Amino acid sequence: MPMKTTSLAFFFLAFAFALTTALGRSIAGAGDVEPVLDTDGNPVINGxxxxxxxxxxxxxxxxxxxxxxxxxxxxxxxxxxxxxxxxxxxxxxxxxxxxxxxxxxxxxxxxxxxxxxxxxxxxxxxxxxxxxxxxxxxxxxxxxxxxxxxxxxxxxxxxxxxxxxxxxxxxxxxxxxxxxxxxxxxxxxxxxxxxxxxxxxxxxxxx
Known part of the structure:
Protein backbone atom coordinates (compact mmCIF):
# COMPACT_ATOMS: atom_id res chain seq x y z
CA MET A 1 0.00 0.00 0.00
CA PRO A 2 2.67 2.57 0.87
CA MET A 3 4.43 1.86 -2.43
CA LYS A 4 1.21 2.25 -4.37
CA THR A 5 0.40 5.47 -2.55
CA THR A 6 3.89 6.80 -3.21
CA SER A 7 3.68 5.85 -6.89
CA LEU A 8 0.30 7.51 -7.22
CA ALA A 9 1.55 10.66 -5.52
CA PHE A 10 4.59 10.72 -7.79
CA PHE A 11 2.35 10.34 -10.86
CA PHE A 12 0.19 13.31 -9.90
CA LEU A 13 3.26 15.38 -9.02
CA ALA A 14 4.80 14.65 -12.42
CA PHE A 15 1.49 15.43 -14.15
CA ALA A 16 1.15 18.74 -12.28
CA PHE A 17 4.72 19.69 -13.20
CA ALA A 18 4.16 18.90 -16.87
CA LEU A 19 0.91 20.87 -16.90
CA THR A 20 2.47 23.86 -15.16
CA THR A 21 5.41 23.81 -17.58
CA ALA A 22 3.11 23.66 -20.57
CA LEU A 23 1.00 26.54 -19.26
CA GLY A 24 4.11 28.54 -18.57
CA ARG A 25 5.33 28.04 -22.11
CA SER A 26 1.92 28.99 -23.45
CA ILE A 27 1.80 32.19 -21.41
CA ALA A 28 5.38 33.05 -22.29
CA GLY A 29 4.68 32.47 -25.96
CA ALA A 30 1.60 34.71 -25.86
CA GLY A 31 3.65 37.45 -24.23
CA ASP A 32 6.15 37.33 -27.08
CA VAL A 33 3.48 38.17 -29.69
CA GLU A 34 3.22 41.84 -30.61
CA PRO A 35 -0.33 43.27 -30.53
CA VAL A 36 -1.93 44.73 -33.64
CA LEU A 37 -0.69 48.34 -34.01
CA ASP A 38 -2.65 51.33 -35.29
CA THR A 39 -1.35 53.96 -37.71
CA ASP A 40 0.30 55.85 -34.82
CA GLY A 41 2.19 52.73 -33.75
CA ASN A 42 0.02 52.21 -30.65
CA PRO A 43 -1.51 48.85 -29.70
CA VAL A 44 -5.10 48.43 -30.87
CA ILE A 45 -7.24 48.62 -27.73
CA ASN A 46 -9.70 45.81 -27.11
CA GLY A 47 -13.13 47.41 -27.54
Missing part, protein backbone atom coordinates in the same frame (compact mmCIF):
# COMPACT_ATOMS: atom_id res chain seq x y z
CA UNK A 48 -11.70 50.61 -29.07
CA UNK A 49 -13.04 52.54 -32.07
CA UNK A 50 -11.08 52.51 -35.32
CA UNK A 51 -11.39 53.07 -39.02
CA UNK A 52 -10.20 50.13 -41.10
CA UNK A 53 -8.52 51.66 -44.14
CA UNK A 54 -6.56 50.32 -47.13
CA UNK A 55 -2.84 50.44 -46.45
CA UNK A 56 -0.97 53.15 -48.42
CA UNK A 57 -0.40 53.58 -51.29
CA UNK A 58 -3.67 51.81 -52.12
CA UNK A 59 -6.69 53.93 -52.98
CA UNK A 60 -10.18 53.72 -51.55
CA UNK A 61 -11.89 54.49 -48.30
CA UNK A 62 -12.88 52.50 -45.27
CA UNK A 63 -15.92 50.29 -44.90
CA UNK A 64 -19.59 51.26 -44.81
CA UNK A 65 -22.94 49.45 -44.95
CA UNK A 66 -24.68 49.90 -48.28
CA UNK A 67 -27.82 48.72 -50.07
CA UNK A 68 -26.97 46.40 -52.95
CA UNK A 69 -28.68 43.93 -55.27
CA UNK A 70 -32.27 44.70 -54.42
CA UNK A 71 -31.79 44.84 -50.64
CA UNK A 72 -34.28 47.00 -48.77
CA UNK A 73 -31.77 47.87 -46.03
CA UNK A 74 -28.06 48.80 -46.20
CA UNK A 75 -26.67 45.53 -44.84
CA UNK A 76 -23.87 44.81 -47.36
CA UNK A 77 -20.37 45.75 -46.12
CA UNK A 78 -18.47 47.53 -48.88
CA UNK A 79 -15.35 49.63 -49.30
CA UNK A 80 -16.17 53.30 -49.78
CA UNK A 81 -15.01 54.78 -53.06
CA UNK A 82 -12.12 57.29 -53.04
CA UNK A 83 -13.31 60.81 -52.29
CA UNK A 84 -16.70 59.65 -51.00
CA UNK A 85 -16.07 61.77 -47.92
CA UNK A 86 -17.00 59.44 -45.10
CA UNK A 87 -16.25 56.07 -43.61
CA UNK A 88 -17.62 54.54 -40.45
CA UNK A 89 -15.76 53.97 -37.24
CA UNK A 90 -15.74 50.37 -36.13
CA UNK A 91 -15.48 48.79 -32.69
CA UNK A 92 -12.91 46.00 -32.58
CA UNK A 93 -13.51 43.66 -29.65
CA UNK A 94 -11.40 40.58 -28.91
CA UNK A 95 -13.15 37.61 -27.37
CA UNK A 96 -10.22 37.23 -24.96
CA UNK A 97 -9.87 39.04 -21.63
CA UNK A 98 -6.94 41.15 -22.81
CA UNK A 99 -6.20 44.86 -23.02
CA UNK A 100 -5.13 44.78 -26.66
CA UNK A 101 -6.02 42.95 -29.86
CA UNK A 102 -3.45 40.43 -31.09
CA UNK A 103 -2.96 38.87 -34.53
CA UNK A 104 -5.14 35.76 -34.98
CA UNK A 105 -7.38 36.73 -32.02
CA UNK A 106 -11.04 36.08 -32.71
CA UNK A 107 -12.73 39.48 -32.76
CA UNK A 108 -16.15 41.01 -33.19
CA UNK A 109 -16.21 43.91 -35.66
CA UNK A 110 -19.14 46.26 -35.14
CA UNK A 111 -20.04 49.52 -36.90
CA UNK A 112 -20.31 52.44 -34.48
CA UNK A 113 -23.79 53.17 -35.84
CA UNK A 114 -26.40 51.07 -37.57
CA UNK A 115 -29.23 51.65 -40.03
CA UNK A 116 -32.63 51.87 -38.34
CA UNK A 117 -33.89 49.01 -40.49
CA UNK A 118 -31.63 46.38 -38.90
CA UNK A 119 -31.14 45.20 -35.34
CA UNK A 120 -27.37 44.69 -35.45
CA UNK A 121 -24.27 46.48 -36.72
CA UNK A 122 -22.05 43.45 -36.12
CA UNK A 123 -20.22 42.00 -39.11
CA UNK A 124 -21.21 38.48 -40.14
CA UNK A 125 -20.12 36.31 -43.05
CA UNK A 126 -22.81 34.75 -45.23
CA UNK A 127 -22.79 32.30 -48.08
CA UNK A 128 -23.25 34.39 -51.20
CA UNK A 129 -22.82 33.81 -54.93
CA UNK A 130 -20.13 33.29 -56.09
CA UNK A 131 -18.16 33.64 -52.80
CA UNK A 132 -19.04 34.29 -49.11
CA UNK A 133 -19.54 38.00 -48.38
CA UNK A 134 -19.65 40.24 -45.30
CA UNK A 135 -22.96 41.68 -44.08
CA UNK A 136 -24.51 43.17 -40.98
CA UNK A 137 -27.91 42.37 -39.51
CA UNK A 138 -29.62 39.30 -38.22
CA UNK A 139 -28.10 35.86 -38.66
CA UNK A 140 -29.96 33.36 -40.82
CA UNK A 141 -29.43 29.98 -42.46
CA UNK A 142 -26.80 31.47 -44.78
CA UNK A 143 -24.62 32.74 -41.92
CA UNK A 144 -21.20 31.09 -41.59
CA UNK A 145 -20.43 30.40 -37.92
CA UNK A 146 -17.06 31.84 -36.92
CA UNK A 147 -15.15 35.02 -36.08
CA UNK A 148 -13.11 37.70 -37.79
CA UNK A 149 -9.50 38.56 -37.04
CA UNK A 150 -6.36 40.33 -38.23
CA UNK A 151 -3.15 38.78 -39.49
CA UNK A 152 0.19 40.39 -40.28
CA UNK A 153 0.40 40.88 -44.04
CA UNK A 154 3.58 42.27 -45.60
CA UNK A 155 4.08 45.69 -43.92
CA UNK A 156 0.49 45.95 -42.67
CA UNK A 157 -2.41 43.58 -41.87
CA UNK A 158 -5.19 41.69 -43.58
CA UNK A 159 -8.69 40.81 -42.50
CA UNK A 160 -9.39 37.12 -42.03
CA UNK A 161 -12.29 34.90 -41.02
CA UNK A 162 -12.05 31.76 -38.87
CA UNK A 163 -14.87 29.36 -39.87
CA UNK A 164 -16.01 27.51 -36.75
CA UNK A 165 -16.54 24.21 -38.53
CA UNK A 166 -13.06 24.22 -40.08
CA UNK A 167 -10.62 24.38 -37.13
CA UNK A 168 -7.18 25.69 -38.08
CA UNK A 169 -8.46 27.20 -41.34
CA UNK A 170 -8.58 30.93 -42.11
CA UNK A 171 -10.12 32.73 -45.07
CA UNK A 172 -8.55 35.99 -46.21
CA UNK A 173 -10.93 38.83 -47.06
CA UNK A 174 -10.68 41.23 -49.95
CA UNK A 175 -12.71 43.34 -52.34
CA UNK A 176 -14.93 41.44 -54.74
CA UNK A 177 -13.57 41.23 -58.30
CA UNK A 178 -17.19 41.04 -59.48
CA UNK A 179 -18.05 44.67 -58.75
CA UNK A 180 -19.88 46.71 -56.08
CA UNK A 181 -16.78 46.87 -53.82
CA UNK A 182 -18.19 44.11 -51.61
CA UNK A 183 -15.97 42.71 -48.86
CA UNK A 184 -15.77 38.98 -49.59
CA UNK A 185 -13.66 35.90 -49.00
CA UNK A 186 -10.81 36.45 -51.44
CA UNK A 187 -7.75 34.25 -50.92
CA UNK A 188 -6.04 35.33 -54.14
CA UNK A 189 -6.19 39.06 -53.51
CA UNK A 190 -6.66 39.98 -49.81
CA UNK A 191 -7.00 43.64 -48.98
CA UNK A 192 -4.04 45.04 -47.07
CA UNK A 193 -5.35 47.27 -44.29
CA UNK A 194 -4.34 49.56 -41.42
CA UNK A 195 -6.34 50.68 -38.39
CA UNK A 196 -6.69 54.38 -37.59
CA UNK A 197 -7.71 55.27 -34.04
CA UNK A 198 -10.87 57.27 -33.36
CA UNK A 199 -8.73 59.64 -31.30
CA UNK A 200 -6.87 60.61 -34.44
CA UNK A 201 -9.77 60.58 -36.85
CA UNK A 202 -12.37 62.63 -34.99
CA UNK A 203 -12.74 65.00 -37.92
CA UNK A 204 -14.03 62.18 -40.14
CA UNK A 205 -17.77 62.22 -40.65
CA UNK A 206 -19.82 59.08 -40.15
CA UNK A 207 -23.17 57.76 -41.32
Missing amino acids: GLYRILPAPPANGGGFIPLTLDGETCPISVVQASPGLGFTMFIQVASNKLVDYVYPTDSVDIIFSGRPVCTDSAKWILKFFSPVPAVFIGEEDDRTVAGHFGFEKYEDAYKLVFFPERLPGITWSLGISPFGNNRLVANEENPIKIVLQSFNRGKSASTI
Whole structure:
Protein backbone atom coordinates (compact mmCIF):
# COMPACT_ATOMS: atom_id res chain seq x y z
CA MET A 1 0.00 0.00 0.00
CA PRO A 2 2.67 2.57 0.87
CA MET A 3 4.43 1.86 -2.43
CA LYS A 4 1.21 2.25 -4.37
CA THR A 5 0.40 5.47 -2.55
CA THR A 6 3.89 6.80 -3.21
CA SER A 7 3.68 5.85 -6.89
CA LEU A 8 0.30 7.51 -7.22
CA ALA A 9 1.55 10.66 -5.52
CA PHE A 10 4.59 10.72 -7.79
CA PHE A 11 2.35 10.34 -10.86
CA PHE A 12 0.19 13.31 -9.90
CA LEU A 13 3.26 15.38 -9.02
CA ALA A 14 4.80 14.65 -12.42
CA PHE A 15 1.49 15.43 -14.15
CA ALA A 16 1.15 18.74 -12.28
CA PHE A 17 4.72 19.69 -13.20
CA ALA A 18 4.16 18.90 -16.87
CA LEU A 19 0.91 20.87 -16.90
CA THR A 20 2.47 23.86 -15.16
CA THR A 21 5.41 23.81 -17.58
CA ALA A 22 3.11 23.66 -20.57
CA LEU A 23 1.00 26.54 -19.26
CA GLY A 24 4.11 28.54 -18.57
CA ARG A 25 5.33 28.04 -22.11
CA SER A 26 1.92 28.99 -23.45
CA ILE A 27 1.80 32.19 -21.41
CA ALA A 28 5.38 33.05 -22.29
CA GLY A 29 4.68 32.47 -25.96
CA ALA A 30 1.60 34.71 -25.86
CA GLY A 31 3.65 37.45 -24.23
CA ASP A 32 6.15 37.33 -27.08
CA VAL A 33 3.48 38.17 -29.69
CA GLU A 34 3.22 41.84 -30.61
CA PRO A 35 -0.33 43.27 -30.53
CA VAL A 36 -1.93 44.73 -33.64
CA LEU A 37 -0.69 48.34 -34.01
CA ASP A 38 -2.65 51.33 -35.29
CA THR A 39 -1.35 53.96 -37.71
CA ASP A 40 0.30 55.85 -34.82
CA GLY A 41 2.19 52.73 -33.75
CA ASN A 42 0.02 52.21 -30.65
CA PRO A 43 -1.51 48.85 -29.70
CA VAL A 44 -5.10 48.43 -30.87
CA ILE A 45 -7.24 48.62 -27.73
CA ASN A 46 -9.70 45.81 -27.11
CA GLY A 47 -13.13 47.41 -27.54
CA GLY A 48 -11.70 50.61 -29.07
CA LEU A 49 -13.04 52.54 -32.07
CA TYR A 50 -11.08 52.51 -35.32
CA ARG A 51 -11.39 53.07 -39.02
CA ILE A 52 -10.20 50.13 -41.10
CA LEU A 53 -8.52 51.66 -44.14
CA PRO A 54 -6.56 50.32 -47.13
CA ALA A 55 -2.84 50.44 -46.45
CA PRO A 56 -0.97 53.15 -48.42
CA PRO A 57 -0.40 53.58 -51.29
CA ALA A 58 -3.67 51.81 -52.12
CA ASN A 59 -6.69 53.93 -52.98
CA GLY A 60 -10.18 53.72 -51.55
CA GLY A 61 -11.89 54.49 -48.30
CA GLY A 62 -12.88 52.50 -45.27
CA PHE A 63 -15.92 50.29 -44.90
CA ILE A 64 -19.59 51.26 -44.81
CA PRO A 65 -22.94 49.45 -44.95
CA LEU A 66 -24.68 49.90 -48.28
CA THR A 67 -27.82 48.72 -50.07
CA LEU A 68 -26.97 46.40 -52.95
CA ASP A 69 -28.68 43.93 -55.27
CA GLY A 70 -32.27 44.70 -54.42
CA GLU A 71 -31.79 44.84 -50.64
CA THR A 72 -34.28 47.00 -48.77
CA CYS A 73 -31.77 47.87 -46.03
CA PRO A 74 -28.06 48.80 -46.20
CA ILE A 75 -26.67 45.53 -44.84
CA SER A 76 -23.87 44.81 -47.36
CA VAL A 77 -20.37 45.75 -46.12
CA VAL A 78 -18.47 47.53 -48.88
CA GLN A 79 -15.35 49.63 -49.30
CA ALA A 80 -16.17 53.30 -49.78
CA SER A 81 -15.01 54.78 -53.06
CA PRO A 82 -12.12 57.29 -53.04
CA GLY A 83 -13.31 60.81 -52.29
CA LEU A 84 -16.70 59.65 -51.00
CA GLY A 85 -16.07 61.77 -47.92
CA PHE A 86 -17.00 59.44 -45.10
CA THR A 87 -16.25 56.07 -43.61
CA MET A 88 -17.62 54.54 -40.45
CA PHE A 89 -15.76 53.97 -37.24
CA ILE A 90 -15.74 50.37 -36.13
CA GLN A 91 -15.48 48.79 -32.69
CA VAL A 92 -12.91 46.00 -32.58
CA ALA A 93 -13.51 43.66 -29.65
CA SER A 94 -11.40 40.58 -28.91
CA ASN A 95 -13.15 37.61 -27.37
CA LYS A 96 -10.22 37.23 -24.96
CA LEU A 97 -9.87 39.04 -21.63
CA VAL A 98 -6.94 41.15 -22.81
CA ASP A 99 -6.20 44.86 -23.02
CA TYR A 100 -5.13 44.78 -26.66
CA VAL A 101 -6.02 42.95 -29.86
CA TYR A 102 -3.45 40.43 -31.09
CA PRO A 103 -2.96 38.87 -34.53
CA THR A 104 -5.14 35.76 -34.98
CA ASP A 105 -7.38 36.73 -32.02
CA SER A 106 -11.04 36.08 -32.71
CA VAL A 107 -12.73 39.48 -32.76
CA ASP A 108 -16.15 41.01 -33.19
CA ILE A 109 -16.21 43.91 -35.66
CA ILE A 110 -19.14 46.26 -35.14
CA PHE A 111 -20.04 49.52 -36.90
CA SER A 112 -20.31 52.44 -34.48
CA GLY A 113 -23.79 53.17 -35.84
CA ARG A 114 -26.40 51.07 -37.57
CA PRO A 115 -29.23 51.65 -40.03
CA VAL A 116 -32.63 51.87 -38.34
CA CYS A 117 -33.89 49.01 -40.49
CA THR A 118 -31.63 46.38 -38.90
CA ASP A 119 -31.14 45.20 -35.34
CA SER A 120 -27.37 44.69 -35.45
CA ALA A 121 -24.27 46.48 -36.72
CA LYS A 122 -22.05 43.45 -36.12
CA TRP A 123 -20.22 42.00 -39.11
CA ILE A 124 -21.21 38.48 -40.14
CA LEU A 125 -20.12 36.31 -43.05
CA LYS A 126 -22.81 34.75 -45.23
CA PHE A 127 -22.79 32.30 -48.08
CA PHE A 128 -23.25 34.39 -51.20
CA SER A 129 -22.82 33.81 -54.93
CA PRO A 130 -20.13 33.29 -56.09
CA VAL A 131 -18.16 33.64 -52.80
CA PRO A 132 -19.04 34.29 -49.11
CA ALA A 133 -19.54 38.00 -48.38
CA VAL A 134 -19.65 40.24 -45.30
CA PHE A 135 -22.96 41.68 -44.08
CA ILE A 136 -24.51 43.17 -40.98
CA GLY A 137 -27.91 42.37 -39.51
CA GLU A 138 -29.62 39.30 -38.22
CA GLU A 139 -28.10 35.86 -38.66
CA ASP A 140 -29.96 33.36 -40.82
CA ASP A 141 -29.43 29.98 -42.46
CA ARG A 142 -26.80 31.47 -44.78
CA THR A 143 -24.62 32.74 -41.92
CA VAL A 144 -21.20 31.09 -41.59
CA ALA A 145 -20.43 30.40 -37.92
CA GLY A 146 -17.06 31.84 -36.92
CA HIS A 147 -15.15 35.02 -36.08
CA PHE A 148 -13.11 37.70 -37.79
CA GLY A 149 -9.50 38.56 -37.04
CA PHE A 150 -6.36 40.33 -38.23
CA GLU A 151 -3.15 38.78 -39.49
CA LYS A 152 0.19 40.39 -40.28
CA TYR A 153 0.40 40.88 -44.04
CA GLU A 154 3.58 42.27 -45.60
CA ASP A 155 4.08 45.69 -43.92
CA ALA A 156 0.49 45.95 -42.67
CA TYR A 157 -2.41 43.58 -41.87
CA LYS A 158 -5.19 41.69 -43.58
CA LEU A 159 -8.69 40.81 -42.50
CA VAL A 160 -9.39 37.12 -42.03
CA PHE A 161 -12.29 34.90 -41.02
CA PHE A 162 -12.05 31.76 -38.87
CA PRO A 163 -14.87 29.36 -39.87
CA GLU A 164 -16.01 27.51 -36.75
CA ARG A 165 -16.54 24.21 -38.53
CA LEU A 166 -13.06 24.22 -40.08
CA PRO A 167 -10.62 24.38 -37.13
CA GLY A 168 -7.18 25.69 -38.08
CA ILE A 169 -8.46 27.20 -41.34
CA THR A 170 -8.58 30.93 -42.11
CA TRP A 171 -10.12 32.73 -45.07
CA SER A 172 -8.55 35.99 -46.21
CA LEU A 173 -10.93 38.83 -47.06
CA GLY A 174 -10.68 41.23 -49.95
CA ILE A 175 -12.71 43.34 -52.34
CA SER A 176 -14.93 41.44 -54.74
CA PRO A 177 -13.57 41.23 -58.30
CA PHE A 178 -17.19 41.04 -59.48
CA GLY A 179 -18.05 44.67 -58.75
CA ASN A 180 -19.88 46.71 -56.08
CA ASN A 181 -16.78 46.87 -53.82
CA ARG A 182 -18.19 44.11 -51.61
CA LEU A 183 -15.97 42.71 -48.86
CA VAL A 184 -15.77 38.98 -49.59
CA ALA A 185 -13.66 35.90 -49.00
CA ASN A 186 -10.81 36.45 -51.44
CA GLU A 187 -7.75 34.25 -50.92
CA GLU A 188 -6.04 35.33 -54.14
CA ASN A 189 -6.19 39.06 -53.51
CA PRO A 190 -6.66 39.98 -49.81
CA ILE A 191 -7.00 43.64 -48.98
CA LYS A 192 -4.04 45.04 -47.07
CA ILE A 193 -5.35 47.27 -44.29
CA VAL A 194 -4.34 49.56 -41.42
CA LEU A 195 -6.34 50.68 -38.39
CA GLN A 196 -6.69 54.38 -37.59
CA SER A 197 -7.71 55.27 -34.04
CA PHE A 198 -10.87 57.27 -33.36
CA ASN A 199 -8.73 59.64 -31.30
CA ARG A 200 -6.87 60.61 -34.44
CA GLY A 201 -9.77 60.58 -36.85
CA LYS A 202 -12.37 62.63 -34.99
CA SER A 203 -12.74 65.00 -37.92
CA ALA A 204 -14.03 62.18 -40.14
CA SER A 205 -17.77 62.22 -40.65
CA THR A 206 -19.82 59.08 -40.15
CA ILE A 207 -23.17 57.76 -41.32
